Amino acid sequence: DAKTTQPPSMDCAEGRAANLPCNHSTISGNEYVYWYRQIHSQGPQYIIHGLKNNETNEMASLIITEDRKSSTLILPHATLRDTAVYYCIVRAGPGSQGNLIFGKGTKLSVKP
Amino acid sequence: DTEVTQTPKHLVMGMTNKKSLKCEQHMGHRAMYWYKQKAKKPPELMFVYSYEKLSINESVPSRFSPECPNSSLLNLHLHALQPEDSALYLCASSPARPGHEKLFFGSGTQLSVL
Numbered sequence: 212d213a214k215t216t217q218p219p220s221m222d223c224a225e226g227r228a229a230n231l232p233c234n235h236s237t238i239s240g241n242e243y244v245y246w247y248r249q250i251h252s253q254g255p256q257y258i259i260h261g262l263k264n265n266e267t268n269e270m271a272s273l274i275i276t277e278d279r280k281s282s283t284l285i286l287p288h289a290t291l292r293d294t295a296v297y298y299c300i301v302r303a304g305p306g307s308q309g310n311l312i313f314g315k316g317t318k319l320s321v322k323p
Numbered sequence: 324d325t326e327v328t329q330t331p332k333h334l335v336m337g338m339t340n341k342k343s344l345k346c347e348q349h350m351g352h353r354a355m356y357w358y359k360q361k362a363k364k365p366p367e368l369m370f371v372y373s374y375e376k377l378s379i380n381e382s383v384p385s386r387f388s389p390e391c392p393n394s395s396l397l398n399l400h401l402h403a404l405q406p407e408d409s410a411l412y413l414c415a416s417s418p419a420r421p422g423h424e425k426l427f428f429g430s431g432t433q434l435s436v437l
Contacts, residue, residue, distance in 0.1 A: 247426075254327070254413050254428030255366065298365065302424070311356075311426060313365035 214238065214301045220318045223293075229286040231317050233299030236280040243302060244275060245311070246284045248295040255298065255313075258284065289321045327429035329414050335435045338404060344432045346397040346414030355397040356426065357389060358413040366413055372397060404436045 216234040223229040235244060245260040259266055259273045261282075266273045272285040286293055298316040327348045336342050346355065354373050358366040371379035372391040386408075388400040397414055411433050415426040 243424075245424075249366075252430070254415070254430050255426075256428070257425045260425075296365075311424075312368065315365055 214242075214312075215299045215314045217297075217299055217314060217317045219315065220320070222320050222322055223286075223289045225291060225321055225323050226288055229284075229289040229293065229319060229321070231284040231286075231297050231299075231319065232281065233284070234281045235299070235301045238279050238301050244273065244279075244282050245300040245302060246271070246273065247298045247300065247313075248293075249298070249316075250292075250295040258297075289319075291321050291323065293319065294321045295319060327414055327416055327427050329412075329429035329432050331432060332430070333433045333435075335437060336401065336404065337437050338406070340404075341400070341402045343401065344399040344412055344414075344434075346399075346416075346429060347395055348416045348427070349395055350416065350418075350427065351394075352416035352418050352427070353394055354417045355391060356415040356417075357397070357399055358415065358428075360411040360413060360431070362410075370399075401434075404434075406436050409434055409436045 214235055214237055243260050243262050246258040247255040248258055249255045259268055259271050261273045261275055263275055275282045296316040296318050298313050302311055330345045356371050357369040359369050360366040368381050369383045370389045375391045386403050390398040411431040413428055413431045415428045417424055417426045
């Protein structure tokens with residue numbers, strides 16, 4: 212079973228920040244938080260991942276709470292092309308393979 | 324080249340047919356994956372190959388037979404499928420090095436079993 216809980220859907224106005232929450236209260240010390248998204252009719256796309264520190268890349272920022280039981284993915288200026296299903300995934304870190312288990316995800320709709 | 328290429332994009336087959344799905348990557352990745360995705364559901368892991376050896380089989384029925392002939396290619400052989408096997412089949416690859424677990428996915432093969 213997936214180890215994360217996400218709201219099933221969210222709306223965001225174009226140009227505003229989209230903040231997508233994820234609960235992972237049973238996360239272990241060696242498990243990372245990964246975010247992927249899937250635009251309709253495409254394969255999932257990696258966005259970002261982190262262990263305990265906040266992370267930022269060209270696509271998004273990842274904020275992980277100090278107790279690591281929840282996190283938030285931030286898309287700073289959402290565009291219509293960011294409309295997708297966003298998956299928060301917890302998995303073991305370096306050296307692990309294959310156990311990328313997808314939960315139900317959040318369907319983000321960016322509206323003009 | 325940062326792409327994972329899957330062929331065909333669409334496939335319709337009968338329950339008695341034998342067909343194969345193909346996946347190719349030229350990023351030097353040594354881990355390759357098959358996922359199955361039903362409509363409006365998240366992807367489900369089927370198989371993982373690491374250095375051309377099958378390392379994970381998520382209790383997939385034997386009518387699905389994976390093959391990794393070399394480090395760039397991954398096949399999924401299909402035989403005697405059922406209508407409930409209709410789904411999007413996704414291939415992915417990753418570098419298989421510690422700290423590099425980012426998966427690259429193809430666009431998938433949409434399979435319909437009649």
